[in-house]
Amino acid sequence: MTAPIRLDDATPASTPANIPAVPPAVPPAGPAASPAAGLVGPANAEGGPGGHGAHDIEAADAPPGEFFRRIYQVFYSKTVGLITILALAVLILIGALVVQTDASTYDDATAKAEFLAEMRAKYGGWTTLLNALGLFHVFSSIGFLVLVGLLAASIVACTTHRLPRLWEGFRHPKTHPSDQFFDRARYQAQVTATEPPSVATADVTNLLSRLHYRVVPDGANQQSLYADRFAWGGFGTVVAHLSFLVILAAFVISASTGVDEVRSLPVGGAAVAVGHDSGLEIAATNFEATYSDAGQPLDYVSHLVVTRDGVTVAEQDVRVNEPLRYGGYKFHQNSYGLAADIKVTGPDGAALVDQSVPLQWTTTDGTAIVGTVELPGTGLAVDVFLPASGSTDSGIEPGNAVLRLVQTETGETLQMSQVQPGQPLAVGDYSLTFVRERQITGVLVRRDPGALWMWLGSILLVAAMCVTFACRPRRYWLRITPAGTGATVRMASSDKADSAYQRHFNQLAAQISQLFAGPDTDSGPAPKSTSALEPEPEPDSEPQEATHA
Amino acid sequence: MPDPLELAEYVLPAALILIAIALVANIVILSARRATAPGKVKVGPAGAVTTAEAANSDAALAADGAEPAAGVEGPPRAPSGTKTASRGRRASGGLAAYATGFVLIAFVLITVYLGVRMAATGHGPFANQHEFAVSFVWGILLAYLVVEWKLKLRAVSVAVLPVAACLTLYAMRLDAGVDPLVPALQNNLLLTLHVGFAILAYGAACVSFGAAVLYLVQPRWRRLKARPETLDEVGYKAAVVTFPLLTIMIVLGALWADTAWGSYWSWDPKETAALVTWLIYGAFLHARVARGWRGKRAAWLLVIGFAAILFAYFGNHFFGGLHSYA
Numbered sequence A: 001m002t003a004p005i006r007l008d009d010a011t012p013a014s015t016p017a018n019i020p021a022v023p024p025a026v027p028p029a030g031p032a033a034s035p036a037a038g039l040v041g042p043a044n045a046e047g048g049p050g051g052h053g054a055h056d057i058e059a060a061d062a063p064p065g066e067f068f069r070r071i072y073q074v075f076y077s078k079t080v081g082l083i084t085i086l087a088l089a090v091l092i093l094i095g096a097l098v099v100q101t102d103a104s105t106y107d108d109a110t111a112k113a114e115f116l117a118e119m120r121a122k123y124g125g126w127t128t129l130l131n132a133l134g135l136f137h138v139f140s141s142i143g144f145l146v147l148v149g150l151l152a153a154s155i156v157a158c159t160t161h162r163l164p165r166l167w168e169g170f171r172h173p174k175t176h177p178s179d180q181f182f183d184r185a186r187y188q189a190q191v192t193a194t195e196p197p198s199v200a201t202a203d204v205t206n207l208l209s210r211l212h213y214r215v216v217p218d219g220a221n222q223q224s225l226y227a228d229r230f231a232w233g234g235f236g237t238v239v240a241h242l243s244f245l246v247i248l249a250a251f252v253i254s255a256s257t258g259v260d261e262v263r264s265l266p267v268g269g270a271a272v273a274v275g276h277d278s279g280l281e282i283a284a285t286n287f288e289a290t291y292s293d294a295g296q297p298l299d300y301v302s303h304l305v306v307t308r309d310g311v312t313v314a315e316q317d318v319r320v321n322e323p324l325r326y327g328g329y330k331f332h333q334n335s336y337g338l339a340a341d342i343k344v345t346g347p348d349g350a351a352l353v354d355q356s357v358p359l360q361w362t363t364t365d366g367t368a369i370v371g372t373v374e375l376p377g378t379g380l381a382v383d384v385f386l387p388a389s390g391s392t393d394s395g396i397e398p399g400n401a402v403l404r405l406v407q408t409e410t411g412e413t414l415q416m417s418q419v420q421p422g423q424p425l426a427v428g429d430y431s432l433t434f435v436r437e438r439q440i441t442g443v444l445v446r447r448d449p450g451a452l453w454m455w456l457g458s459i460l461l462v463a464a465m466c467v468t469f470a471c472r473p474r475r476y477w478l479r480i481t482p483a484g485t486g487a488t489v490r491m492a493s494s495d496k497a498d499s500a501y502q503r504h505f506n507q508l509a510a511q512i513s514q515l516f517a518g519p520d521t522d523s524g525p526a527p528k529s530t531s532a533l534e535p536e537p538e539p540d541s542e543p544q545e546a547t548h549a
Numbered sequence B: 001m002p003d004p005l006e007l008a009e010y011v012l013p014a015a016l017i018l019i020a021i022a023l024v025a026n027i028v029i030l031s032a033r034r035a036t037a038p039g040k041v042k043v044g045p046a047g048a049v050t051t052a053e054a055a056n057s058d059a060a061l062a063a064d065g066a067e068p069a070a071g072v073e074g075p076p077r078a079p080s081g082t083k084t085a086s087r088g089r090r091a092s093g094g095l096a097a098y099a100t101g102f103v104l105i106a107f108v109l110i111t112v113y114l115g116v117r118m119a120a121t122g123h124g125p126f127a128n129q130h131e132f133a134v135s136f137v138w139g140i141l142l143a144y145l146v147v148e149w150k151l152k153l154r155a156v157s158v159a160v161l162p163v164a165a166c167l168t169l170y171a172m173r174l175d176a177g178v179d180p181l182v183p184a185l186q187n188n189l190l191l192t193l194h195v196g197f198a199i200l201a202y203g204a205a206c207v208s209f210g211a212a213v214l215y216l217v218q219p220r221w222r223r224l225k226a227r228p229e230t231l232d233e234v235g236y237k238a239a240v241v242t243f244p245l246l247t248i249m250i251v252l253g254a255l256w257a258d259t260a261w262g263s264y265w266s267w268d269p270k271e272t273a274a275l276v277t278w279l280i281y282g283a284f285l286h287a288r289v290a291r292g293w294r295g296k297r298a299a300w301l302l303v304i305g306f307a308a309i310l311f312a313y314f315g316n317h318f319f320g321g322l323h324s325y326a
């Protein structure tokens, strides 16, 4: 790369001349790359957005044996944080590409074997590897959890490491840079004033205050000022990082607490208890699905009634985008289907079952839908078949159902007959009745204590990010020296190369210059300002306190 | 009210042609630059230290009719916002005005088309891939125009306009029909906001991609003289816009999912891909504060970030999920 190389004005004369023989904006890593402006020793203060790049690990020399300190250093290293973020991105990308299954699939040996066989058809020999690495359930895999943990640790370490420096830099900014700083800083300007230094200083101070700068006089030098704006901007990143932790916590809370269950409600049927000891029951009094002429679904609406101790506490038409919210619970339209009301009486004539049986499955030939209900205490179950929607070859007359009594243990069919609604089917001592067909609506019952934290963290994250990006700290140092009968105002600042920063700097220089362009001066002194997007010498070119006044 | 389907037949090819012409014009302008631009003398307190290269590279930016982003000397110029092509470059200055004008017209045409379409359908442009592809182009053109206007960096057009052109072509090949919304999509406000932020984010991301691509090819494309520092800065600025927008987009998506599906995050492939994108842009921002990651590596992250956006966008071709509509 043969990008223009320019010896930076800010380069100390002692620096070897071969410095940035690399593309600008890619500072070399060696020590030659540190012609930090006006540095009188290692930087130890947070220098605005620019951070303290080079001093991640090296600067804080760990006393030998301090194991935890070492670990801490690893975590607050920006490179480690960066690599963690990238590694997480790669893992998550895999999760988007590879077919994912529920963690519960892996709990059930047969389901797992079935799933893996299916995957083998798709991924062939890779299946074993993908499985071994947990990549079929990336988001509950060990690797994923470890990386998220590392990220969280890294954020905590970064923040705790940075915060004291940030605070110190905010409370006690360096106000007394060395003289060289004014010659070497990335941004420099010079203005001549006809007023004597003390007057010029007062004028400049007034101007800065008017422009909402915080002005801190240099204790050691009457005619030296430090001025900053948005000095607190750096705390934006602290809040951003903390709010990301809040979001992570929200995920943990959501995953480990709360209610997440789907309930099939017979429309117009009995109420169903929901939640764990919530005391709430829900019932659906109505369900409607609307379709376009082309058969595209347009709307699903269930009318839900929530009751507590038999008293209605909430009711609403629930649609896909309009859940019912009550008492920390949300009730969502989830699915719909058919049920069969089944009544079974035992040998003593008592009802064993009297309920709506959801027809949740479809027969393998696709002609009929099936539901099943166990007869408590008998080891028997009843399967109910209705013709599948639109199917005419199920052999079941419209309006009829097929009932099958089976032995649950052996799967042996004891009896299987087509019945009309309301007509009891006698099988031994049992009487089975298909009462009627009934619509059911699937309702997702949710209670998610993590959600609140999720929204809180998100709002905070976005806000903090915007503050960070919109309120970049600006720090300027000014020194006013006598020049003849007047004064010279020198202004300097060190920050990342940034044209917006430079524009603000130049603007301020121009304003100061105007301050001294009296009406009788025909050629107002223009500020001489230099600054350039140079090969970055070192991001943290914070001026150091000069050791002597 | 014009029929959006009919409008699409005219507007999109017209926009495509305009974008193509603007692209060609910009390539001509950018590679016609010579080192003949008036050199600038840089005065520093320590004396004038100016090398020929430095003057050229400043001029290269200025040749765009731009106030140089760097190397300013003397009081800052009044922000002009208008083209001030230097003498002797009138021809390319005029061409520049045309190129920008064409992009602007293409942008207006697409805006009108989207407006008519939204009025006809009664919802934001999120119901199908066609609508979203056109919106994507809209976002890219908007971001590009803002960058050209604010930062005067015409060079990024070389990478940005081809993307816009390809997406326009893609949109033209898709079914532009208006279908009723499936129930899950019937949440106008949240979805419009969600998609709106996506479009803005993707547009900004495309610009940062453009800047990064140029940053990477710049050493090899000698005639295209754009200062690497400027490209780096524009890439960063665009990413700084992209990242919060992406964040808002994802949060709004989560809010919608929470309303429609009952949980704010379900690792559906599309949202997963969006998270990957977000992490890459986050990584980019951190790359700039991590030692050894500035410059080329950071530029590569921007390229990868935009690739991730395209992946998330075209994702439904790779994966099925709740998002299978748009």
Ligand code: HEM
Residues within 6 Å of the ligand: A048, A049, A050, A051, A075, A076, A077, A078, A079, A080, A081, A082, A085, A151, A154, A155, A158, A234, A237, A240, A241, A244, A465, A468, B282, B285, B286, B289
């Ligand atoms: C995914 C989670 C994270 C988010 C959302 C996040 C967010 C941000 C944002 C928005 C910025 C401002 C960037 C800029 O000014 O260009 C930033 C800067 C920074 N982040 Fe992060 N960050 C995350 C993770 C981390 C980690 C793991 C570390 C520690 C290794 C870290 C350390 C830093 C540092 C040192 C800065 C620079 C601060 C400055 O410029 O003053 N961040 N972060």
